Structures are given as structure tokens and as C-alpha cells.
Amino acid sequence: MSTEPTSDESPASESKIVVDDDWKAEAQAEKDRLSVAEKKVEDRVEDHKLPEANFRGLLSILASQALMGLGVQQDPSGKGVMVDLDGAKFTIDLMGMLESKTQGNLSDEEAKELKQLIQELQNRFVQIAELISTQSKQGDAMPTGSVDKPSTGGIIDPTA
Numbered sequence: 001m002s003t004e005p006t007s008d009e010s011p012a013s014e015s016k017i018v019v020d021d022d023w024k025a026e027a028q029a030e031k032d033r034l035s036v037a038e039k040k041v042e043d044r045v046e047d048h049k050l051p052e053a054n055f056r057g058l059l060s061i062l063a064s065q066a067l068m069g070l071g072v073q074q075d076p077s078g079k080g081v082m083v084d085l086d087g088a089k090f091t092i093d094l095m096g097m098l099e100s101k102t103q104g105n106l107s108d109e110e111a112k113e114l115k116q117l118i119q120e121l122q123n124r125f126v127q128i129a130e131l132i133s134t135q136s137k138q139g140d141a142m143p144t145g146s147v148d149k150p151s152t153g154g155i156i157d158p159t160a
Contacts, residue, residue: 055110059095059117066091066121070128085129092121 051057069088071081095118099111106114 055106056113058098059114062091062095062098063117063121066095067124070121070124083128083132085125085132088121088125088128092118092125095121 066088068082069084069086069091071083073082075082095114099114099118102114103111
């Protein structure tokens with residue numbers, strides 16, 4: 001037997017180690033792509049941060065709660081709006097209590113904003129209460145059994 005390589009075993013068919021000179025550039029490009037992706041995530045998180053806890057934020061939450069009770073929310077059946085006069089009155093009363101307890105401790109702008117907000121909510125409360133009263137007298141305010149106390153809330157038709 002011969003120990004010489006055959007034509008199938010020529011030195012050209014042996015495995016060669018290929019050195020990739022671009023690995024550093026590819027690694028840097030991947031690092032840059034990851035950095036851009038991280039920046040996008042950080043930007044989204046920044047966009048979804050809660051606002052600063054301050055007096056205006058408290059007023060906004062209370063006003064939203066009162067407005068929900070005064071019919072801002074559509075009834076799921078689509079026949080009218082949801083009204084909770086008792087809940088709205090409670091929230092407006094809370095704001096009145098807040099006004100009296102903070103008297104002298106608010107800036108002029110904060111005190112004015114609170115007073116104006118309470119007045120606007122009270123006016124809307126009266127309008128909604130009158131609308132409910134009118135619809136109750138007409139007998140078409142709410143379907144029977146839709147609320148426990150028809151005079152204080154339920155589903156109303158704002159077009160009636």
C-alpha cells in the first residue's frame with residue numbers, strides 16, 4: 001500500500017480555516033441596532049409615565065368621577081347615558097369639603113379653578129336632575145326595574 005495521497009485526497013480539499021475580518025464591524029452594527037431598539041423602548045416608557053401628583057391632578061380625577069355620574073358614559077345598550085346622581089353629588093360634595101379644608105392654603109389660581117369647577121359641576125347636576133325628573137313625570141324615563149331609585153339615576157335619553 002502506498003502512503004501517498006490519492007487524487008481525492010489532494011491538499012486543496014483539506015479543511016481551511018477562514019478568518020472573518022468583518023466580525024468587529026458586524027458586532028458593532030448589532031450593538032448599534034440594539035441601542036436603537038432600547039432607545040425606542042425607553043421613549044415608549046417615557047410617553048406612558050403618569051403625570052406629576054399635584055392639586056390639579058386631584059381635581060381632574062374628582063371632576064372625571066363626577067362627570068361619569070352625570071351621564072358622560074354611554075349606556076351599553078346604546079339607548080341613552082348612565083347616570084348616578086347620588087355618586088355625582090357625593091363627589092361634588094367632596095370637592096366642596098376640599099375647598100373649605102384648603103381655604104387659605106391654595107394659590108389664587110388653584111382656589112379659583114376649584115371654585116369654578118364646583119360651580120360647573122353643580123350646574124350640570126341640576127340640569128341632569130331636572131331632565132330625569134321631567135322624563136320620570138312623562139313615564140318614559142327608564143324601563144321598569146332598571147334602577148332601584150329612578151329619581152336619582154339610571155339610563156336617561158338626553159334627547160327627550
